[in-house]
Amino acid sequence: EAGVVQSPRYKIIEKKQPVAFWCNPISGHNTLYWYRQNLGQGPELLIRYENEEAVDDSQLPKDRFSAERLKGVDSTLKIQPAELGDSAVYLCASSLDKAASGGGEQFFGPGTRLTVL
């Protein structure tokens, strides 16, 4: 069974440029998560989808970040414009369980390492 797929694996951009990350979750998984992980810190939840509904986006900086999960499968996270402080690893995870249950095992992708110059 294929795991969570993310692309690109690495991205280097100049500040003020846009950037997008793509995630393909494990087939059949209802819940999809986007995290940001700064160096030496734990992942920080940005947004959580249950199917195509964003059920928790309270930590998403909505002035520059946007996300979508069309048809409840693949998801895209976008930053426009990027700032120096956005340099981090962006992780995608998926879970079979619905968000409301809170007990689902998350399967993580390898992440996208973003460097903003």
Add this chain to the structure above:
Amino acid sequence: AQSVTQLDSHVSVSEGTPVLLRCNYSSSYSPSLFWYVQHPNKGLQLLLKYTSAATLVKGINGFEAEFKKSETSFHLTKPSAHMSDAAEYFCLMDTGRRALTFGSGTRLQVQP
């Protein structure tokens, strides 16, 4: 407020000695609690989870954790450390749609 505190940023043990990684949580709701491990350049992998069933939870690779509501703790233990256990460990609290919070991580070093 919901929060997860991993009390040690670094833990160093000798191979063959016990491991204790500490996690305390704060939540107004009944949480599900997880421990994940992250090896260098690898994705996060689930070690074990607590979801209101047995308070002593056994996971992979000989790890276990005990949920103690009175102490709001979920500490991770292993009787005998192996060199391959060297990694970053994260405690996660999930209260459903209300909050999902990772701790800041504990780096485990295993000395030969």
